[in-house]
Amino acid sequence: MTTQPAATTGGAAVDVGGVAAQRGPSDAKAARRERLAVLAHSKTFIAGSVILGIWIFCAIFGYVIAPYDPLKTDPINALLAPSSSHLFGTDTLGRDVFSRVIVGARDILIVAPLATLLGTVLGTALGLITGYFRGPVDDILSRIIDTFLAVPVVIVGLLALVALGPSKLTVIIVIGIVFTPVIARTVRAAVLSERDLEYVAAARLRNEKTRYILFAEILPNVLGPVIVEFTVRLGYAIFTIATLSFLGFGIQPPAPDWGLQIFEHYGLISGGYWWPVVFPALAIASLVVGVNLVSDGLSQAFER
Amino acid sequence: MTGAAPTETSPQQETAPALELNDLEVEYRVRGIWRRVLRGVSFEIAQGESYGLVGESGCGKSTAAFAALRYLPRNGRVSGGSINLGGHDLIAMTGEEVRKLRIKTVSMVYQNPGSALNPSIKIGDQVAEVYRLMGVGDDEATERAQEMLGKVRMSDPARVMERYPHQLSGGMNQRVVIAMALASDPTLLILDEPTTGLDATVEGEVLDLVNGLRAEFGTSLLFISHNLGVIGKMCDRMGVLYAGRLVEEGRVQEVFENPRHPYTVGLLRCIPRGGVRKDQQRLDTIAGFLPGLGAELPGCVFADRCGLMKALGSEERCQGTEPPMHELGGGHGARCHFHEQAQTLPRVIEPVPAPRAASDKNAVPVLRAENVRKTFHQEGHAVHALADVEFALAPGETLGLVGESGSGKTTLARTLLGLTEADEGSVVELDGTPLASVIAKRKGEQVRALQIVFQNPDSALNRRFSIHRIIARALTTLIGLSGEPRESRLRELAHSVRFDVRLIGARPAQLSGGLKQRVAIARAFAGDPQVVVCDEPTSALDVSVQAAILNLLVELQGEKGVAYLFISHDLGVVRYVSDRIAVLYLGRLMELGGAETVFEPPQHPYTEALLSAVATAEGAERPRIRLEGEIPSAAEPPSGCVFHTRCPRYLGAICEEQEPPLEEVEPGHFMRCHIPVDELRTIQQSPPPPRPDRARSPDAAAQ
Amino acid sequence: RPDVAKVSPPQTKPPKPGGTIRAGIVAPAAAIDPIKISDEGGLAVLAMTGQFLVFSDRHLVLHPVIATSWTHNHDGSVWTFKIRRGVRFTDGTAMSAEDVAATFNRLADPKVGSNSLSTFAGVLSKGNTQALDPETVRFKLDAPNGNFPHIVSSDNYNAIILPRDYSGNWQSTFIGTGPWKLQNFTPEVGVTYVRNPHYWGPPAVADTSELKFYAQEQAAVLGLQGNQVDVLPHYSVAGGRALLTDPAIRTTQFHSAAYREIHLRCDKEPFTDKRVRQAMALLADRRGMVEGLLATKSDYGNDSPFAPIYPSTVKSVAQRQRDVAKAKELLSAAGKSGGFSVPVNTSNDFELPDLAQVLQDNVLVAGIRLNITVSDLGTYYGSSTFGTSPWLDSVVGITDYGHRGVPNVTLDATLTTKGPWNAAHFRNPTYDKLVASYIAALDLHAQRRYARQIQELLLDESPLIIPYFYYFLTGAHNNISGEYSTAMGQVDVSRAGAV
């Protein structure tokens, strides 16, 4: 789009060299439309969305569509093999595995994103601060971050949950905090390359408060890496939460959490009772694959 | 092309042009759509000829160059036309044949020498690789590589062979790349902006080298540049590319003197030539923008921006039919229906200079610096970026600041602004009041009064904010406006920088570089500053946009009486806008005085060297003074006069032992040199003799 | 009554001598010190090289080992044991009555802090065991006790006979008088043994034997299935259900007095009202628990520690069964017809979390909502003192109680007013008196009289729900015979080998 200037000042000829948008807003809209088209044609993205969509649907409507009450025990009918009445069989307490797998989507899809969000928020704040300030603040916080990174996430999470006692809330808090240093590191790297850009100098030249510079000026510019980090961490959050549940320190019974179901039944597979283990395992696997397909499709669309 | 193996010398090859493009069409696939980049480009380069290609950024110069090697990005394709390289039809060839051709017949040098070399392979191996590809044995390859490095005037080639690219300076790296390119003695050498990232002094050196080698090897050149001066210096013939179409072609001199396409005419009018100054003439610009990638352009590609078309009212013809290449004799041609009238292209800007507010030389300086020092501490080294800088800036005045890269220009700017804390003892005064050395401790008044326009508008504007938010925020924080008063002030401001308020909601990424720079200027002027520092405000912009921005700055100065500290390495630009000029070398002021006093004629040996390195579009050149060696590191500045290691007028021991003071050699003219000013003016008439103390090779100084 | 039920046909062929016999156990929780040990892994290791005065078999029948015979005075306050001659320790030194006396004086010494102190409390004090001659030991009890031989039998797993000069660090020698001698011990991995050349009895069938440690029951089960071990002396249904259907594995099962206790805090709302407690007990679906959770591998419990296996248990006391209607009636009588919600604590072991979930589901019909918290074992028990232990402080808690030769300790400690493990906070003077009488009763007839009263009282008061007494399960490969394990968790592989 080209616009002609109408202004003249002080008798001087109008400077027209440059009053037009090179790529006007309408062009940006076109780019967005094209990007959507790419997404719509990306097989991986569609496959991922379908898988993710199914699980989100299960998370929301699980209790409605599940054929049985996922918590209803029927010990007499424990460990029935998959059949037409119990598609995925029953578990040691005679609960319908199919229903538990469907409803199990809810906990993980609440806990994992919330934990990741918490970690992202804290990590972003920490990353902004350590990246923007040099000197002691950065040094001290970086050492603490390093300290956390030196020990495997599962161990830190485990210790914290043993201390705090496991519950959904503590799992969210613990995973959030455990992820904070990792995210902080990524954000810090992004901030390091932003802090020397001139728009930050321009803000300082208006004597803006540091808080404003960090959160209003720099933050929006590192949101890209932050969002990418969020999607990547989401996958690991599912990983970690499932692992903690598997170790008995995550989501608590009788919740139909997938990791917990595997924990409760994995000893049985050697007895031929594979169904209470394999179906939740496939559920976890398909969920993470779905998440990855979607994020891969998104990054494809934004790359081109 | 009849299947003759490209490695053999066929009879055709002797006479065939080095390169011939015929109706070349190239497309890039972007977001799933093939978009045209080159539109039927045809030109040929004769054996031994040097051909220049100019045009603004994005018009397809590099694409043409890579197409000549049949090297296109993965998303690119040749969709029509032919490429003939030394008589071989490139398009018909197999990949293997093209590869063989690349070994022997054609080479390329491109912009960033640092990244063109593999960072983890020794220089020697990279150069020798070319010989090995030609089938030369290992030992001989190494030998010949060393020989070649000598030919590009690399001192101590044996040592350079053992080094890695990061251990060499940009200029030296570019010489290595050139050595590599010429190693196979190609018939065609393509140079795509080979000096764009380099300092003027280094650029001069590299261009000299290319010219010398070309004569020696008899190579044909395809030389791409957006700098008309460089083209003038390097080329026999030139082509002007616009939106993927060659709009004018001819002998360089002819095109410069008698341009026949409105685009060429406009381009030539944009650059400050022949020492024009802001109070003599305003620069012309070209309105509008390059059409987007792959745009449908049934008529003349330039029609949209063509002032001539508007003046003639020939929209129908110009936008409807594609003009043919009109032959004008002597190989000169232009694609314009009205090429005879091209030079009557109406000016976009009246040449009348903008009115100036009277500046009172005797008034209290609005900004005064004294003893400004800045020492960085880097991994245990002290880097003395600024040493004892002092100057005064009168209200409404422009002080130009020049110097090679790393001389401390930006550091000085940031120190004045309080972004970088000056060393203890430095004095910066605003209106006679001393300023705190960090911005956070300065008063609101003072913060407002001193603002800056940065070099790169992309990073200077927060890319997540709308233009409205960027300017409004400055208005709020600097002068505390809000609500309706702020909005009206904002519109006023946008108006005064000629920014269309309809675009106020856009994001920076949606604007062109020139528009972004206008926003940055508006932001700097939001608080009615007294002094604005302009740190290379136009070096990221195309020439036509540069002209517009310079005009705007000059106009704003006239309206508001603001003083500028104008930093640039483009001496033409500095000369155009500045009242006085300061020359910085290794953090020290070498010279300071009125613009004409300093430049016409140059007196200080360093100023002299700087000026002589510049290639101007007029082609008229003063004898080149070669500045020997690299700029010394600010961490270990040379003893005595810091310039003595490279000084063409080096006197002797005194220069190495005593640092000359900055003396006022005539009223308002300061200089730092052991040679008296009168003597300097005299010896300036003749080129310097070779330095007696330089038995050592020139590069030794750098290492 | 069926004393030993075989799941799969027993291996009747005798084992061939030679080779190695390997058993898998859950790794000992602590350093193996005979005086201190209290976990199943540890006591299994003790019993490999150590021996007791008397061996208490699966039916609680006593057999002479180090002691050849025993007699008591008229009121059962002085017991005299004849000690076997020719017994040598694994290091070759001879064992005599002095060593036996030293062993029990050590266990009864409050300063040593042995794990048996709670068993000996009020029964045997330090210094009251005396070697009369090399073959005779005399115990002077604090009070008459008809069951004293049980207390010095293998049921008191700490009571292996050690040299008189034993000074700790058992782990370096594994000294004892049994058929095996330590060859090599690797913490966390296991122990290998060779035949004890000084053994007084018939030499072991296999040349060598091995105890392999597993971090977890599941791993041990896989180890048995994967043929890393020949025998799994003990597995639970929760952890080893896979073995029940494995055709290569032969499971031996026998009754035990081990049970899971569901306590209801009698001093906390809503369980201050016994009708509410009764309703809870009536809502528990024992059949579902036994047939589902335990795959029928258990006896029904009747809400008292009196296991069917005890001779004193009165079986004619009516078995409590699920009765939802009656439970609802009781609840509405107690003003709780709308139900209530209450937290449940348990530890992450065996089928305890499952039991919690089944109970949660069982009581839901009456509107009772249980909020389950599952913690690890250490957290659940906390400091095991009132006020700082989820086990003892929770309103409802589910706790594991191991097998005991006699119910004395559980009757006393878990329910009497002063009982240190009285998680139900049950305070009933009648009950306290009944328990004292029961313990003092010398003959079975008298014991049964008190037992009936206790059983009926507990059914009425319902401070505990004890839904089942699970069977003790031993797994072994089909080609192995001769292994013998006890409900304490000890395993004797000296007569075992491949057929």
Add this chain to the structure above:
Amino acid sequence: MARFIGKRLALGLITLFLLSIFVFFGSQVLPGDVGRRVLGPFATPGAVKALNHQLGTDRSVISQYLSWIGGFLHGDLGKSVTGQSVSGIVGPALLKSAALALLAFIIVVPLAIAGGVFAALHEGRLSDRFISVGGLSATSVPDFVWAVLLILVFALWIGVLPATAQAPPGAGFFTQVEYLILPALCLVFVLFGYIARMARAGTIEALDADYSRTALIKGLPYRSVVFKHVLRNSLLPTIAVVATQVGYLIGGLVAIELVFNYQGIGQALFRAAQQKDFPVLESAVLIVGIVYLVATLLADIAYSVLNPRIRYGSET
């Protein structure tokens, strides 16, 4: 270089010191009482008290810390609350973890690098999508899920590999490797995506770099460009990624080690945390931290040795 290593070592020591403090005071919050955990719920309070006194856990927190750290610095890791020497628990566990990690690395590193480079060379094609997305998905499927599935398939259905990782005592080298294959395979699944992604990104970046263009324009065949010019630059960042994974392998494998009954350092940590076995916990965490820091330091050194830009610094 020496300066760089010295600085990194100093920073590492600070990190370890902080780590020891965190673990120590963190473990004080763990519920329960040490003596009680050892002796079990039914031991008499007197016995618990005696044990606590014997273990020194009744002393003040600071004095416990000081005596522990003093011992640690002298190479004496002290005794576990279970009476075993801590080095006797942690040492073998560390060795086992190292063996498993080594086997996993031997399989996964070449595989993942080859996969990543292959994907980069076929960027955007189906094979690239398959490797990238497949690898990433395999990476985010929890390790124990892989463990369970692999046991089911290879140990129980096909029956070719043992279901546990602990080879019988005295087993030969190949038997030991055989026992480790399934757990190592789980790790291969988990690590493949990470390493391949890094190798792919590095290779794509190097392929797009100007110097690759220079080499191609010189007339170098594509294969030589890849092998001579691209890989030596593109694989450098992969080293760092491999090193950070050491942290996960040594100590982070709690679930896998549990499933396969492998007494690695993860198990040791898990048990120590559950039993509040402070001496083991603290030493194991510190050792895991040391291993991690040493691995990343070695990676940095390797990186700088292989990277002339760092090796020589800039001299001009």
